[in-house]
Amino acid sequence: MSEETRRLERTPILPLVVIGVLASAIGIAIGLVIDWFPTDASIQAKPIDNLYDLMIILSVPVFVVVTIIVLFSAWKFRMRPGEEQLDGPPIHGNTKLEVVWTAIPALVLVVLCSYTYVVLTDIEEAQANEMRINVTGQQFAWSYEYPQAGGKPVRSTTLYLPKDRPVRFYVKALDVLHDFWVPAFRMKVDAVPGITTRYRVTPTRLGTYPVVCAELCGLGHAVMRSTAKVVTPADFDSWLAEQQAPAGGADTGAGASDGDKGTKAPEIDAKTIFAEGNGTSIACGACHTLADAGTSSQTGPELDKVLKGKDADFIKTSITDPEAEIAEGFQGGIMPKNYADTLSPEELDALVKYLGEVAAK
Amino acid sequence: MVAKFRNPGLYRAGLYTVYAVALAYAIIWVFRTWYSLDPVFKGEAVLELALFLSPLGFLIGLGSFSYWFRWATGKPTIPEDHSGHGAHSWRDYFKVNTDHKVIGIQYVVTSFVFFFIGGLFAMLMRAELAQPGRQFVDSSTFNGLFSVHASLLIFLFIIPVFAGLANYVLPLMIGAPDMAFPRLNALSFWMLPLGGIMMLLSFLAPGGSFASGWTAYAPLAVTAPEGQVFFTIGVQFAGASSIATALNFLVTIITMRAPGMSFFRMPLLVWANFSTSLLVVIATPFIAVSQFMVFFDRALGFNFFEPAGGGDVLMYQHIFWFYSHPAVYIMMLPGFGIVSEILAVKSRKPIFGYRMMAFSLLAIVVLGFTVWAHHMFVSGMQDWIRVPMMVTTAIIAVPTGIKIFSWLATLWRGVLHLDTPMLFALGFLTMFTLGGISGVMLAIIPVTIHVSDTYFIVAHIHYVLFGGSLFTIFAGVYYWFPKMTGRMYDERLGKIHFWSTFVFFNLTFAPMHVIGIQGMPRRVADYAEQWATWNLMITIASFFLGLSALVFAYNMVASWRGGPKAESNPWRALTLEWQVTSPPPIFNFDAIPTVVGGPYEYGVPGAVHGVLKDAEVPTPVGAAAHGESAGTTATKDEEH
Amino acid sequence: MEAAGISASVALEHHDDHDHHGPPPANRSSRVDSELLGMLLFIISEIMVFGAFFTAYFFIRFVAVGHQWFPFDRYELPVAIAGVNTAILLSSSLTLHWAQLSVKNGNRFGLKAGMLLTSLLGLTFLCIQINEYVHIGFAPQENAQATIFYGLTGLHGAHVFIGLTLLVMVTVRAFRGHFSAEHHHGVEVPGIYWHFVDVMWIVVYTTIYIL
Numbered sequence A: 001m002s003e004e005t006r007r008l009e010r011t012p013i014l015p016l017v018v019i020g021v022l023a024s025a026i027g028i029a030i031g032l033v034i035d036w037f038p039t040d041a042s043i044q045a046k047p048i049d050n051l052y053d054l055m056i057i058l059s060v061p062v063f064v065v066v067t068i069i070v071l072f073s074a075w076k077f078r079m080r081p082g083e084e085q086l087d088g089p090p091i092h093g094n095t096k097l098e099v100v101w102t103a104i105p106a107l108v109l110v111v112l113c114s115y116t117y118v119v120l121t122d123i124e125e126a127q128a129n130e131m132r133i134n135v136t137g138q139q140f141a142w143s144y145e146y147p148q149a150g151g152k153p154v155r156s157t158t159l160y161l162p163k164d165r166p167v168r169f170y171v172k173a174l175d176v177l178h179d180f181w182v183p184a185f186r187m188k189v190d191a192v193p194g195i196t197t198r199y200r201v202t203p204t205r206l207g208t209y210p211v212v213c214a215e216l217c218g219l220g221h222a223v224m225r226s227t228a229k230v231v232t233p234a235d236f237d238s239w240l241a242e243q244q245a246p247a248g249g250a251d252t253g254a255g256a257s258d259g260d261k262g263t264k265a266p267e268i269d270a271k272t273i274f275a276e277g278n279g280t281s282i283a284c285g286a287c288h289t290l291a292d293a294g295t296s297s298q299t300g301p302e303l304d305k306v307l308k309g310k311d312a313d314f315i316k317t318s319i320t321d322p323e324a325e326i327a328e329g330f331q332g333g334i335m336p337k338n339y340a341d342t343l344s345p346e347e348l349d350a351l352v353k354y355l356g357e358v359a360a361k
Numbered sequence B: 001m002v003a004k005f006r007n008p009g010l011y012r013a014g015l016y017t018v019y020a021v022a023l024a025y026a027i028i029w030v031f032r033t034w035y036s037l038d039p040v041f042k043g044e045a046v047l048e049l050a051l052f053l054s055p056l057g058f059l060i061g062l063g064s065f066s067y068w069f070r071w072a073t074g075k076p077t078i079p080e081d082h083s084g085h086g087a088h089s090w091r092d093y094f095k096v097n098t099d100h101k102v103i104g105i106q107y108v109v110t111s112f113v114f115f116f117i118g119g120l121f122a123m124l125m126r127a128e129l130a131q132p133g134r135q136f137v138d139s140s141t142f143n144g145l146f147s148v149h150a151s152l153l154i155f156l157f158i159i160p161v162f163a164g165l166a167n168y169v170l171p172l173m174i175g176a177p178d179m180a181f182p183r184l185n186a187l188s189f190w191m192l193p194l195g196g197i198m199m200l201l202s203f204l205a206p207g208g209s210f211a212s213g214w215t216a217y218a219p220l221a222v223t224a225p226e227g228q229v230f231f232t233i234g235v236q237f238a239g240a241s242s243i244a245t246a247l248n249f250l251v252t253i254i255t256m257r258a259p260g261m262s263f264f265r266m267p268l269l270v271w272a273n274f275s276t277s278l279l280v281v282i283a284t285p286f287i288a289v290s291q292f293m294v295f296f297d298r299a300l301g302f303n304f305f306e307p308a309g310g311g312d313v314l315m316y317q318h319i320f321w322f323y324s325h326p327a328v329y330i331m332m333l334p335g336f337g338i339v340s341e342i343l344a345v346k347s348r349k350p351i352f353g354y355r356m357m358a359f360s361l362l363a364i365v366v367l368g369f370t371v372w373a374h375h376m377f378v379s380g381m382q383d384w385i386r387v388p389m390m391v392t393t394a395i396i397a398v399p400t401g402i403k404i405f406s407w408l409a410t411l412w413r414g415v416l417h418l419d420t421p422m423l424f425a426l427g428f429l430t431m432f433t434l435g436g437i438s439g440v441m442l443a444i445i446p447v448t449i450h451v452s453d454t455y456f457i458v459a460h461i462h463y464v465l466f467g468g469s470l471f472t473i474f475a476g477v478y479y480w481f482p483k484m485t486g487r488m489y490d491e492r493l494g495k496i497h498f499w500s501t502f503v504f505f506n507l508t509f510a511p512m513h514v515i516g517i518q519g520m521p522r523r524v525a526d527y528a529e530q531w532a533t534w535n536l537m538i539t540i541a542s543f544f545l546g547l548s549a550l551v552f553a554y555n556m557v558a559s560w561r562g563g564p565k566a567e568s569n570p571w572r573a574l575t576l577e578w579q580v581t582s583p584p585p586i587f588n589f590d591a592i593p594t595v596v597g598g599p600y601e602y603g604v605p606g607a608v609h610g611v612l613k614d615a616e617v618p619t620p621v622g623a624a625a626h627g628e629s630a631g632t633t634a635t636k637d638e639e640h
Numbered sequence C: 001m002e003a004a005g006i007s008a009s010v011a012l013e014h015h016d017d018h019d020h021h022g023p024p025p026a027n028r029s030s031r032v033d034s035e036l037l038g039m040l041l042f043i044i045s046e047i048m049v050f051g052a053f054f055t056a057y058f059f060i061r062f063v064a065v066g067h068q069w070f071p072f073d074r075y076e077l078p079v080a081i082a083g084v085n086t087a088i089l090l091s092s093s094l095t096l097h098w099a100q101l102s103v104k105n106g107n108r109f110g111l112k113a114g115m116l117l118t119s120l121l122g123l124t125f126l127c128i129q130i131n132e133y134v135h136i137g138f139a140p141q142e143n144a145q146a147t148i149f150y151g152l153t154g155l156h157g158a159h160v161f162i163g164l165t166l167l168v169m170v171t172v173r174a175f176r177g178h179f180s181a182e183h184h185h186g187v188e189v190p191g192i193y194w195h196f197v198d199v200m201w202i203v204v205y206t207t208i209y210i211l
């Protein structure tokens, strides 16, 4: 029977190998050409991207081998009419083959793990002249603190980083788990209540990058965003100096806070509370854009716009009881509900007054 | 009517559920009055207690415990008259039944119901994700959707459907008349829908459904609204169910194999369930405890996860993943078993390297317990744990690779019957390899540091769970459909189902790798503009994927009702379940079969796995086939 | 190869000489008794339940920030009383053993007395434990150490309760005339569970109170 003989023939392996090599080559080429990653803006990014390329080179052939054998078998060994009762050859195994396909993957993995170890130590290596930045995550905003030798730390809701200066983030969480991630830097770590986690990054590219919360933290998880600005060291220094300057004083158009100063509560600076928080409260600027305070987040409504023509009562209720009226296009449950506790009544009044005045402009 | 409420059954179960709720109120009332707490009926307290008590009330009402109650008090037990065996009408499927075949079908059908519900939630999720911004659901609902989606598909679908299939075929395969503990078997089944219904009911809870993902990390789960306890408690029932089934499988496999069936003559499906059951028995208690701890922290203000009180947040993740990593193998190993059966039968060749197949399963079981912290590479745990965990994780690829390559070698030079079960098995080989490879990438710490908690993970999840587990489930359901229902499924619809699933599965989940690496985080209802096109495409593909599932549903229902009658052994398989009628007789075998050879001796001239009766049985009905087998039995005997 | 075994119709055919309406008795492929095996596997599961709590203990005692262990501040454990309790529980294992020996030798009095005694000892243990809770002076809500103390001892207490329920069931059945020298399975299997509960207490006692 010709069918029988066809089945008894030795299956030629060589063409299969050629196809396999070709397909792997094409696959690897495509895998390497595709621009998988977001911009790389740190010295940590390159080694990780390279490691990923290595993974592509190693894993495409694995997939190709499996797929080609499946496809080839399905085509070549498929049951043809008349073979309904036919059985294949009773091959039970082949020890040599089994050793080979145990050893090769093992070898591949040894290589991979060793290289990984090198990369890992590389990207986590301590650098000279590291700058410490404290990062705090809370539902649903990030805030940053730059400790200053012998002075009050500088707080911000935007992450400013000088280019080429190694930084080390000390990450904390106030309520639940968050995860501090700047995709452009490739590094991330969870913010864990009770402990401080840390990682290192050295920004290498000027620009503005999103900061993302990557650990489910509740309703506002998706909008828990902020921005990282990598600036030149000179710009960074002047930004820092500006922040350090006695609050309110050096500002130009801060009419409201100046006014406050003059009257009853000189120590309350509403603009700082808005932009940085009072130390306990989450900065409003972590979520709201307000030109006067220099904040630009999009999580909550843009206060410059929505507060036009709103009275003080409305603003006050919006802060102390955000659920009372949900701004259109936004969602309840995200703005913290505890401002009545974290802000003192004086601070609250100052804030309302300040907002009323800036927004009116 | 009164009798209906007095005799075991769904009516009484309903009644007792109500009693249980009343009892919960009463207990809370007594307790809180005693301590003069205010308010006397604290909603949460009542709810939490009721969630524990009402399933128990239901089970008692249903009659799950009737036998044991009599036994425990030393009353004469009702002698087993086997009236509980077999199902004579569809109503019997709604009763406590101790027949493993009935329970198997109850399991499979129930879990597929949860599959469709879970899949529907995925559709809603995809609809929301079609465009950036918020369209259909707010983020509270969205978080609830993916949490319930994953919880249902994992705890109420993949794990139990495997248990169901094995429940049906495993006793048949090893030549046993039933499982070792039939009543426990029935109880394990009935605990399951209770867990599932509880999870679904969470949508009615104030504050919405549980929304902290299927991982339910503390402290979010501790502070989340009441819906969370529906998960916390629902999982206990699903978990208890799977532990009980696993015990049952282990005891059945160890003590009830037919004469001649040594461990190395067991079909690989039996091996797979043996390994899985070991995993379940050892690992599942950990998730039960993790949820109990969350519950105590929530309900009673304990300090397990409260750092201010000296608790440890990361401890939750260690305990959770010590279960949930083995759980991913609980969701995969039975599928390996199914695929081994199908590939051997449909390639008409023995499984290549049978012993290594069995040993690699055991290797995965052992290794599975050593890798849990690969889910915690970015969790902030001690740095030194990472590298050892990476290495062990990578090592798991080796035994898995042995399996994949042995399957490929099984195909080689076989006679491949490319029908629906086989197509799904082949699809599994390629898709699971992809998912496994992305798994290995995730084991590589620096890569994970970037892609953890992104859609890359979502892609991995679905490649291994859909392309892996679900493909094997489809394969298995098609393969055993004739045995379980006595009817043939529609092959043409089956092929349509396979091809549409295969294509749209890839279109849905492959792009997720890309957007994941680009930085789209998982578990978000809203995302940046740059991923809009990809997501729209994914959503459209996923709708077609949903439609393909409907083809399957139609095929199953229509064929069950009106498909052509199935022969006892349409696939010419050797394993014992195919040697009895389709569907099998009520007590499986008239006499326990004798096993005389390996399960996969395809192509070996005259090979026999098992003979149904002693050689001197006089009735040669099936002419040629039987004559031959009797002859070979003799030869085999000579060999011994 | 071809169709192995006998075609299904044969399997269906009932033979009158058998005249059974139930399934054929299963082949016994292991010397281990199935109930015993089931209980042993269940105990493995139970050990893992304790294992999870011990994991929590480990983290709270050694890993968590500001970790410390009893005694600290005003938090002290009544080591001595618990030691007495340990002795009580251990002796219950002995009485249980006596009951089991008795039933094997057909000594019904020994069985009944032994079971009764064991149950009473178990009950005493529980009562002392509850008394300890009442007088210990701190609540699980106060800190994680207290939480894990109550967690582990409470978990164990729950197991004593389950074991006690089993024992009471056995006792009731013993008084109703069940069990004999040949059939004492129902004493054996719950007995193993009780021994397990005992051994677990030794571990809990050592780790919580002594170490």
Ligand code: HEA
Pocket (backbone or CB within 6 Å): A059, A062, A066, A104, A105, A106, A108, A109, B215, B328, B329, B331, B332, B374, B375, B376, B377, B393, B394, B396, B397, B398, B400, B401, B402, B404, B432, B433, B434, B435, B436, B437, B438, B439, B440, B442, B443, B444, B448, B451, B452, B453, B457, B460, B461, B464, B465, B468, B469
């Ligand atoms: C069926 C379920 C299943 C299976 C089988 C697997 C299998 C594997 N998984 Fe997966 N995994 C999940 C389900 C599963 N996973 C889920 C649900 C999550 C997310 C949980 C959540 O956070 O919600 C997850 C997450 C997850 C993570 C955490 C990612 C993170 O959150 O940061 C990691 C990291 O190491 C990982 C790794 C692996 C590995 C290495 C395997 C290996 O077992 C794969 C082995 C297989 C192969 C490798 C293919 C075949 C082998 C060959 C052909 C040999 C040659 C191969 C090589 C040399 C590479 N998985």
Ligand code: HEA
Pocket (backbone or CB within 6 Å): B115, B116, B117, B118, B119, B120, B122, B123, B125, B126, B146, B147, B149, B150, B153, B154, B158, B212, B213, B214, B215, B458, B461, B462, B465, B466, B469, B470, B508, B522, B523, B524, B525, B542, B543, B544, B545, B546, B547, B549, B550
């Ligand atoms: C076995 C497990 C399994 C299965 C089968 C699926 C199936 C699907 N999953 Fe699921 N998924 C998980 C397990 C699974 N998933 C897990 C563990 C997570 C992680 C959750 C977490 O983060 O905690 C997850 C998360 C997850 C996400 C990420 C959510 C997020 O992080 O924000 C998404 C997003 O697209 C998704 C989509 C889908 C889709 C489209 C399907 C489809 O394949 C579904 C196809 C089936 C059907 C559609 C049902 C049949 C059809 C009908 C009922 C009729 C309706 C039909 C139409 C409307 C056309 N899943």
Ligand code: CUA
Pocket (backbone or CB within 6 Å): A137, A138, A139, A140, A177, A178, A179, A213, A214, A215, A216, A217, A218, A220, A221, A222, A224
């Ligand atoms: Cu914070 Cu997610």
Ligand SMILES: [Cu+2]
Pocket (backbone or CB within 6 Å): B324, B325, B328, B371, B372, B374, B375
């Ligand atoms: Cu894992």
